[in-house]
Amino acid sequence: MMKIAIVGAEDSVNKTYNILKNTNYNVTFFLKKEDQIKNTTKWIMQEEENFDGFFLTGIGIYHSLLKCEQASFNKPIAFLKRGAMSLIKTFWELKKTMSLKNLKIGFDIVEEQTFINICNEFSIKLENYYHQEYIFCKTENAYLKNYVDMYKNKKINCVLTSFGYIYKELKKLNIPVFRIQATNIEIEEEFKDLIYRIKLKRAEKNKIGVVILKINKNYMTTNILEERIFIEKMLIQYSKDIKGSVQSISADEYLLISNTELIKNDESLQSLFDIIDLCAKKHILVDIGIGEGSTVFNAEKNARKSLSFCKKEMENSIFISSDNEIKGPLFKKKELSLKIDNNLKQISENCKLNLSIIQTLNALQEKEMDYFFTSYELAKYLNITERSINRILKILIENNYVEEKKDTSKIGAGRPRRIFKFNF
Known part of the structure; x- marks a missing residue:
């Protein structure tokens, strides 16, 4: 029997639970309903030992944990992403009460290009739009203030938000607002991934490894789709070689999960070097951060630590990080082991x-x-x-x-x- 906490805004937690409660997995759920992100981080850290895993209903909670120095989890964590399907569903709800013509929309979390593609695909005529992309250090109140100011200045006439707290506050102010919720399919897929991570944690004696490949946006050409297909094809083959999984985190970032030993062996590291070498020949600048840890969360945190060192190199590079050492840039004369x-x-x-x-x-x-x-x-x-x-x-x-x-x-x-x- 697994015990999993579903954590997030009340409406998202309720929806997630109603979808998952009848799944075939042997799971007991605990529902932690809290609209403001700042109030959830401390609770999760305090309750870690009481659960086998945490299912977060949004990216904000997850990233607030990632940037918390005291957060070092031994339990698997997964979070719900908002993508094209979520946005299409939100437009469907908007259509019930507003015209799809002459819209001036403010929205957050969902990638700007995804928003544009959907508007073009469904012939949604926009007079204007305002995108608040997700930034680590930006608070919910900062997002909220921007929306209120834009509405008062008539720069937007409605808001599409992924934040439960912002949704409730804008409702109180009688500002037209629509909630960007993860769809049933997205919830089920992310939950399967969490179950996989919990099983991996239970089964593996060795540490978990995470590989993050990040494309430098400043060096992306006009053929963005072609570049992504080129990179994804190589990563799919690499994920098979390390018996792992690969997922696209954003338009410029990919994450792979496997056993640390499979990722760190010489053949696997050489494969990663070959990938960045092939990217360099196509003038695509990429960084690869490898992290190891007792959970996917810790491994990802260390992988992002590795990426921060890659940025200083100004060329395609690979770093690998554990809890007590950072090594890189791999395969180069300057390679060092930092304690x-x-x-x-x-x-x-x-x-x-x-x-x-x-x-x-x-x-x-x-x-x-x-x-x-x-x-x-x-x-x-x-x-x-x-x-x-x-x-x-x-x-x-x-x-x-x-x-x-x-x-x-x-x-x-x-x-x-x-x-x-x-x-x-």
């Missing part, structure tokens, strides 16, 4: 420097088995200018973590080079 420990965190806090800088400097010493470096060598590894590394070195010297020396081994005239000795 995650309290000593390095303390140095970062004392010097008010980014932790990744301290980790990279520490990893460089271990790789080269040396404590002496020039500013040029350090700047090259950190992908920054010598001027920037000199500012960093100045701070480290002031805090007694680095000593400046003169390179007396240089032969010939001229000033001796400045070299730096690390004390950590």
Whole structure:
């Protein structure tokens, strides 16, 4: 018997439960109804041990957990996405009370291109539209204020929202609002995925691995559909090789799940390198972040940590991250193993420097088995200018973590080079 908590806005939780309560899975459900996202995160963290998994009714709750430093789950989590089917159903509801002509719509969460495609497909004539894309740090009240201001200024005449809290507040203000709800099919498919993750968690002794491939939007050509088909074809084959699953998270992001050992073996890593190499030949810039953890949630969190390091490389790259180490860029001369420990965190806090800088400097010493470096060598590894590394070195010297020396081994005239000795 599995025990699963359905968490989210009241209307979404009720709908989800009514669809799933008669499924053939051996599951007991607990319903946690809360309209505001900020109130759900703490509850989930407190109740983790009481459930086998959590089924979240929206992306907002999931991402609020992802960005929470204290959140490190050992239980599987899945969330409902809003896509084309959800939006079509919302337009169907809108049609019952409003004309589909001269609409000025404000909407959120659903991708802008999906919205445009549906309007074109069903000949929905828009006078104007305003899209609030999902942003990690943006609060529900910020979304709400934007909608209210736009309505007062007559820039929109109705709202399509995925947020239960915003839906209720706009209703109180008598602003025409329609709820973007996941469809029955979408709910059932995501629930199957959660069941799969719970079974994987129970069956696997090894850690779970997540691979995230992210396309750099700034380097996407006009043939976006062609590029996606090209990438998806390779990822489908790769997912078969690692006996995993692949899903499209957004227009520029794919997520794959499997066993860590299958993802980390040499043949699998080489396959990923071949994928980014083929993308580079087509001038498509992609980053691949690999994460491992005891759950899909933890593995994804580590994979996104890997992606944050990829961004600094400015070229196709792969990083892999666990709870205590980040390694990459894989297959390149600059490859380093960055430790995650309290000593390095303390140095970062004392010097008010980014932790990744301290980790990279520490990893460089271990790789080269040396404590002496020039500013040029350090700047090259950190992908920054010598001027920037000199500012960093100045701070480290002031805090007694680095000593400046003169390179007396240089032969010939001229000033001796400045070299730096690390004390950590």
